[in-house]
Amino acid sequence: MDFLLLDDRTNIKLAIIRKLEQHYSFSERKDTLCEQLTISQYLLERSILEINEDLKRFDLNDEMELIEQSNEIILFQEAQISSSVVEENYLKDSLEFTLLQTIFFNQFKSIKKYGEEHNMSRTVVYKIIDRIRQELAQYSIKLSKTFQLVGDEMKIRQYFTMLYYRIYKDSDELYNQSDILSVNEIFSAIKPYCEEINTFYLFKHYLFVMLERVKKKRKYFLSSTVYSASFDTENRVYQTINHWIRQIITGTNREIEVEIMGIISQFSVYQSELCNFENELVDTYTLQLKQQILMYPQLTMKSQELENKVSRTIYQHQYITPLIDLTLRVMDLDFFQERYPIIFEVCHIFIYQLKKDEFKFSKKSLFFNLLLVLSEQYDEESEKSTINIHVNFTQGEKYNRFIKKQIQIFDSFSIHFQSVIRPDTDLIVSDYLPKNTFSARTLIWLAPPRASDWRNFGNEIVQINKKLQLNRNRAQ
Numbered sequence: 001m002d003f004l005l006l007d008d009r010t011n012i013k014l015a016i017i018r019k020l021e022q023h024y025s026f027s028e029r030k031d032t033l034c035e036q037l038t039i040s041q042y043l044l045e046r047s048i049l050e051i052n053e054d055l056k057r058f059d060l061n062d063e064m065e066l067i068e069q070s071n072e073i074i075l076f077q078e079a080q081i082s083s084s085v086v087e088e089n090y091l092k093d094s095l096e097f098t099l100l101q102t103i104f105f106n107q108f109k110s111i112k113k114y115g116e117e118h119n120m121s122r123t124v125v126y127k128i129i130d131r132i133r134q135e136l137a138q139y140s141i142k143l144s145k146t147f148q149l150v151g152d153e154m155k156i157r158q159y160f161t162m163l164y165y166r167i168y169k170d171s172d173e174l175y176n177q178s179d180i181l182s183v184n185e186i187f188s189a190i191k192p193y194c195e196e197i198n199t200f201y202l203f204k205h206y207l208f209v210m211l212e213r214v215k216k217k218r219k220y221f222l223s224s225t226v227y228s229a230s231f232d233t234e235n236r237v238y239q240t241i242n243h244w245i246r247q248i249i250t251g252t253n254r255e256i257e258v259e260i261m262g263i264i265s266q267f268s269v270y271q272s273e274l275c276n277f278e279n280e281l282v283d284t285y286t287l288q289l290k291q292q293i294l295m296y297p298q299l300t301m302k303s304q305e306l307e308n309k310v311s312r313t314i315y316q317h318q319y320i321t322p323l324i325d326l327t328l329r330v331m332d333l334d335f336f337q338e339r340y341p342i343i344f345e346v347c348h349i350f351i352y353q354l355k356k357d358e359f360k361f362s363k364k365s366l367f368f369n370l371l372l373v374l375s376e377q378y379d380e381e382s383e384k385s386t387i388n389i390h391v392n393f394t395q396g397e398k399y400n401r402f403i404k405k406q407i408q409i410f411d412s413f414s415i416h417f418q419s420v421i422r423p424d425t426d427l428i429v430s431d432y433l434p435k436n437t438f439s440a441r442t443l444i445w446l447a448p449p450r451a452s453d454w455r456n457f458g459n460e461i462v463q464i465n466k467k468l469q470l471n472r473n474r475a476q
Contacts, residue, residue: 020075162326385468
């Protein structure tokens with residue numbers, strides 16, 4: 001889905017930063033950047049100037065700067081900053097987000113009034129509202145004539161929970177003091193039963209959004225089409241939330257019970273044991289993934305615990321956080337594809353086979369979380385494929401030991417060093433080509449190695465690891 005709270009120009013600027021920071025040298029030729037982003041050189045150069053001005057405005061210019069050097073753009077970036085931080089600032093500063101936030105907090109009076117307060121013409125305000133309408137329409141949320149949020153209350157709460165979490169993370173600066181005190185109160189009450197609750201930031205934003213919506217008398221009535229997990233009402237966390245909610249909101253028992261169900265559902269993202277996740281549709285999806293896994297003998301899903309984890313992950317993305325892709329930024333999943341090629345393929349096929357409307361706003365997150373669940377289980381149950389490497393440079397044994405020590409930074413792979421080249425040697429790293437290499441792949445390095453030598457080494461390790469995993473599959 002399109003994210004329309006940032007305009008096209010801002011998205012181009014963010015794309016430039018991301019391209020540069022993903023490059024191992026933090027630099028790229030202008031013509032290459034223009035080709036990759038399909039923009040003119042004039043727009044690229046103009047955008048570079050604007051980015052640096054924006055960084056000054058956000059007080060980030062000491063941590064990041066873009067420099068033009070001949071036909072090259074170079075990104076200077078400190079360790080404390082990334083494109084994600086810049087995006088947060090762009091979002092907080094965007095006209096669309098600022099106006100939408102005013103609508104959410106019921107502070108928008110009229111187009112005329114808003115334009116006067118922000119020195120904008122009515123035409124500009126109309127254009128901003130039009131983009132907001134388009135953004136919300138993707139999630140079946142509308143703006144009424146009086147600029148009230150209209151639609152499924154669960155979707156409205158989900159949308160703003162995910163949006164505010166994406167921008168503010170662990171900060172509560174957006175919310176009013178009375179709501180902050182209320183949320184801190186329930187967090188303190190739950191802490192004896194859940195020590196890590198202070199890190200449950202997504203849950204915290206849900207509580208803030210819930211409190212704001214309840215003030216507007218927007219009740220969380222679950223529709224008949226929404227499946228709700230059953231909860232253990234004897235659980236101390238349930239009882240604590242029940243006591244808290246009845247102190248801060250008024251309503252019928254049915255309304256209050258539904259609010260408690262909404263809160264517990266969100267809490268179960270972190271504490272899954274609170275809920276019973278049995279569901280026929282979830283079982284169907286779990287079986288589909290299981291069938292993919294069975295195609296690879298080295299992958300198993302015999303453990304009931306693993307099957308439960310998969311089912312809970314699917315349930316969460318289907319029912320509890322159906323709009324969670326809103327929280328995602330650009331993700332590079334190369335590590336998973338390189339380290340766990342078969343698991344990556346299984347999850348990719350499962351996601352690819354889903355229909356367009358299935359997990360419509362949570363597909364990316366579901367893919368990522370299934371990778372996490374299955375890779376964790378794979379590491380627990382399987383030995384890593386050992387890669388046999390022979391290192392020998394003309395500089396002698398002391399230099400060989402130095403190179404081996406540097407190679408060990410690739411700790412996500414199981415590497416074994418061989419003193420001589422053997423038939424089972426997978427890779428030879430040297431500054432000359434040995435006469436007998438058997439079937440081993442060979443890398444010729446300069447001494448000391450260049451960045452390109454390390455890059456080539458990483459590529460070789462990935463290919464060998466994939467081959468070993470596939471060969472183990474065939475052997476089994």
